[in-house]
Amino acid sequence: MKFFNTTLILLQDLTGLLFPELCCACNTPLHRAEGRICTACIHNLPYTDHHNYKDNKVARKLWGRIPFHHAMALLHFRKGNSVQNLIHHLKYKGKKDLGVKLGTMLAGQLTGSPHYQGIDLIIPIPLHKKKEKERGYNQSMCIAEGLSAGLNIPVAKGCLIRKIATSSQTRKSRYKRYENMREVFGIADPTVLAGKHVLLVDDVITTGATIEACAMELYRHGISKLSIAAIAFAD
Numbered sequence: 001m002k003f004f005n006t007t008l009i010l011l012q013d014l015t016g017l018l019f020p021e022l023c024c025a026c027n028t029p030l031h032r033a034e035g036r037i038c039t040a041c042i043h044n045l046p047y048t049d050h051h052n053y054k055d056n057k058v059a060r061k062l063w064g065r066i067p068f069h070h071a072m073a074l075l076h077f078r079k080g081n082s083v084q085n086l087i088h089h090l091k092y093k094g095k096k097d098l099g100v101k102l103g104t105m106l107a108g109q110l111t112g113s114p115h116y117q118g119i120d121l122i123i124p125i126p127l128h129k130k131k132e133k134e135r136g137y138n139q140s141m142c143i144a145e146g147l148s149a150g151l152n153i154p155v156a157k158g159c160l161i162r163k164i165a166t167s168s169q170t171r172k173s174r175y176k177r178y179e180n181m182r183e184v185f186g187i188a189d190p191t192v193l194a195g196k197h198v199l200l201v202d203d204v205i206t207t208g209a210t211i212e213a214c215a216m217e218l219y220r221h222g223i224s225k226l227s228i229a230a231i232a233f234a235d
């Protein structure tokens, strides 16, 4: 048995040498103890300080469109930066556990923030059933799971649903985007929402149209307070 165990560890080391796991942010080989993101990136990612003050870029994007308590993103997303690489791995490379890790990192920031206290429920932005089946998971749910473990707040699974699969939003005007989003989301289980302070969780906030549409649907079903947190903000 011992022989087999030693052989297995040797084989794992050899595989690691030949095909090292790479950091999902900077693509350099990871050490065995590092998971998905290297230590240098953990320290040097372009973090925001949105959790500390109300007048931040994510909040400004949403002001006048929906009522909310606080909005923030953990990282700055820019074309070609390490955060774009992270999000690409999370959405298109099957790295579910990267989502959980990012959720845990987000929880670390929110725990220390006076603006993110008293939350009852975590709700991730849903994918359409067909898209979730194709991808195999919903990346926002992975983030929500990491957040849930870090904050010790439950995730309302399957409560908010996406009824319509939407096409890419980027080339449409703001009004068209809004029209396009109005009927997209629905509530499968309204009983859990009444009077609750909900934390809505997304991977990347760009136009804010998705957040806006989900927020409307949650308010229609009686939530009392909404806070918003995302991994990245494309500013």
Ligand SMILES: [Zn+2]
Pocket (backbone or CB within 6 Å): 023, 024, 025, 026, 027, 028, 037, 038, 039, 040, 041, 042
């Ligand atoms: Zn790295």
